[in-house]
Amino acid sequence: MAKRYGPSGRTKRGGSQERAERNGQPDKRDRRRGPSSASASSAVSAPVAMQERVKVQVNGIGHEGEGVGRTDGFTLFVHGALPGEQVEAQVTGIKKQYGFARLLQVLEPSPQRVEPPCPVFGECGGCQLQHLDYEAQLQWKRRHVADNLRRIGKLHVAGLGEVGEGSAPGRSLNGEEEARTPTVAALVDAADPVAAGVVVHPTIGMADPWRYRNKVQVPFGERDGRVVAGFFATGSHRIVDAERCLIRSETADAIVSIVKEEAGQLGIPAYDAGKQSGLRHVIVKTGFHTGETMIVLVTDKRKLPHAKELAARIVKRVPGVASVCHNVHDGSDGTVMGAETSVLWGNDRIYDTIGDVRFAISAHSFYQVNPTQTEVLYGKALEYAGLTGNETVIDAYCGVGTISLFLAQRAKRVYGVEVVPEAIEDARRNAELNGIDNVEFAVGKAEEVLPTWRAAGVRADVIVVDPPRKGCDAALLETIVAMQPRRVVYVSCNPSTLARDLRLLEDGGYRTVEVQPVDMFPHTVHVESVALLVRNGTDR
Numbered sequence: 001m002a003k004r005y006g007p008s009g010r011t012k013r014g015g016s017q018e019r020a021e022r023n024g025q026p027d028k029r030d031r032r033r034g035p036s037s038a039s040a041s042s043a044v045s046a047p048v049a050m051q052e053r054v055k056v057q058v059n060g061i062g063h064e065g066e067g068v069g070r071t072d073g074f075t076l077f078v079h080g081a082l083p084g085e086q087v088e089a090q091v092t093g094i095k096k097q098y099g100f101a102r103l104l105q106v107l108e109p110s111p112q113r114v115e116p117p118c119p120v121f122g123e124c125g126g127c128q129l130q131h132l133d134y135e136a137q138l139q140w141k142r143r144h145v146a147d148n149l150r151r152i153g154k155l156h157v158a159g160l161g162e163v164g165e166g167s168a169p170g171r172s173l174n175g176e177e178e179a180r181t182p183t184v185a186a187l188v189d190a191a192d193p194v195a196a197g198v199v200v201h202p203t204i205g206m207a208d209p210w211r212y213r214n215k216v217q218v219p220f221g222e223r224d225g226r227v228v229a230g231f232f233a234t235g236s237h238r239i240v241d242a243e244r245c246l247i248r249s250e251t252a253d254a255i256v257s258i259v260k261e262e263a264g265q266l267g268i269p270a271y272d273a274g275k276q277s278g279l280r281h282v283i284v285k286t287g288f289h290t291g292e293t294m295i296v297l298v299t300d301k302r303k304l305p306h307a308k309e310l311a312a313r314i315v316k317r318v319p320g321v322a323s324v325c326h327n328v329h330d331g332s333d334g335t336v337m338g339a340e341t342s343v344l345w346g347n348d349r350i351y352d353t354i355g356d357v358r359f360a361i362s363a364h365s366f367y368q369v370n371p372t373q374t375e376v377l378y379g380k381a382l383e384y385a386g387l388t389g390n391e392t393v394i395d396a397y398c399g400v401g402t403i404s405l406f407l408a409q410r411a412k413r414v415y416g417v418e419v420v421p422e423a424i425e426d427a428r429r430n431a432e433l434n435g436i437d438n439v440e441f442a443v444g445k446a447e448e449v450l451p452t453w454r455a456a457g458v459r460a461d462v463i464v465v466d467p468p469r470k471g472c473d474a475a476l477l478e479t480i481v482a483m484q485p486r487r488v489v490y491v492s493c494n495p496s497t498l499a500r501d502l503r504l505l506e507d508g509g510y511r512t513v514e515v516q517p518v519d520m521f522p523h524t525v526h527v528e529s530v531a532l533l534v535r536n537g538t539d540r
């Protein structure tokens with residue numbers, strides 16, 4: 001008889017489900033998560049009723065890591081269920097085209113189901129896939145990228161058939177499908193690579209996919225006169241008190257406990273939304289290669305009582321602390337830090353290296369959070385750029401210049417553009433720190449700055465883009481097409497906007513040669529990838 005898994009606290013409902021139940025209206029995200037657009041226009045009357053217990057055959061993974069399955073042909077989203085499983089679930093929300101259900105028990109478990117090692121998995125909003133074997137996570141991420149390229153980008157993906165063929169949207173790659181997928185080497189060596197289609201490589205995972213984050217942001221609060229610190233429960237601002245997190249370092253775990261303890265002893269209050277006064281977040285950043293640590297204490301008021309004493313006590317107990325800062329954030333805009341930061345102890349920045357390049361990291365700097373995989377990702381971007389030392393390269397969306405400086409070591413000249421002025425200050429400082437003088441940074445929107453560079457006579461051989469989740473502005477893509485670089489390297493944290501943008505570039509005369517997914521965020525649904533495009537008529 002099949003082993004039965006109880007729902008436990010680990011299979012709690014997700015945020016969008018709660019939202020949908022609250023207001024009875026599909027919000028934007030709910031609409032996005034519906035079944036395939038092909039059937040979206042025809043209303044289907046649901047064959048299930050609220051609270052009904054149903055059997056669901058699960059065949060996919062949704063945007064929030066939930067199982068996507070069917071009962072009587074009706075699509076249900078079930079948190080905690082996995083592809084290939086049959087589960088019993090209770091219907092908790094019904095829309096025209098789909099519904100939500102709470103997992104009651106797994107009747108036929110997937111062979112890829114594993115026991116999540118974290119005791120708060122499902123309750124915490126941080127990880128979504130700990131119950132799926134790591135190899136299977138990597139396979140799903142590859143498939144997810146390929147599906148997006150095919151469905152949204154209308155690209156011919158090597159080995160995965162044409163649009164409309166094969167798997168349903170969101171369907172996971174199971175072992176059988178993986179076995180049918182031709183090997184990458186076979187595809188790359190194919191006599192006609194254009195006809196073979198875009199090669200989506202197997203996701204590059206981590207040898208040890210735990211404790212990988214170099215930055216954590218821990219919310220602090222008060223409940224029943226007690227300080228709580230941990231993470232926000234899925235889809236809410238309720239803080240779940242937790243001392244350990246398996247994707248942050250043990251040092252970060254220890255630091256958070258120490259701050260909690262010392263602040264308690266000094267009588268420093270934690271943030272209480274009603275009273276709005278006290279310690280709101282503790283941020284810990286660590287240089288992976290240097291071991292240097294920065295601790296940022298975020299409060300809602302300018303005054304942090306016993307601030308220096310607290311900093312001194314932390315430094316005494318934590319080896320490797322190079323900086324303790326105080327940041328004031330009195331808003332409720334959903335961001336963690338405000339604009340004002342002062343140093344309580346040590347320096348205003350720490351240092352780390354990526355490859356041979358040294359970077360200064362301040363309290364505000366954006367810096368990739370998985371240092372091991374960042375080297376893999378940037379290494380791929382560098383390989384795809386195909387530099388010989390004679391090229392002019394543009395790095396759009398350059399942040400603090402990480403990719404720009406990485407590329408500058410192999411290019412004639414690199415131009416970086418970024419919209420945040422402080423990031424460009426950091427980028428210039430980082431160039432100086434490394435004695436790199438063949439880079440030029442500009443503040444502004446990439447879609448506005450690139451046309452001015454073009455007008456000024458800049459001719460790019462390679463353009464690298466690394467946009468935020470919403471992808472590239474269409475005006476930027478048009479400028480790229482007009483500038484006709486030999487290669488475009490697209491680094492993306494969102495496969496759907498990647499696919500949309502690749503379509504525009506393909507229509508503008510580029511060919512997507514290959515895409516490499518890199519697992520920057522193990523145990524989450526996030527997928528990072530880097531794509532190589534070449535101008536039609538050029539060899540890769």
Ligand SMILES: C[S@@+](CC[C@H](N)C(=O)[O-])C[C@H]1O[C@@H](n2cnc3c(N)ncnc32)[C@H](O)[C@@H]1O
Nearest residue numbers: 397398399402418419420444445446466467468
């Ligand atoms: C995913 S990050 C990449 C940063 C950098 N490449 C790295 O790896 O550290 C995207 C960056 O694009 C910047 N950005 C957002 N919109 C922009 C725009 N329209 N033009 C230029 N930069 C933009 C953000 O501030 C952010 O630094």
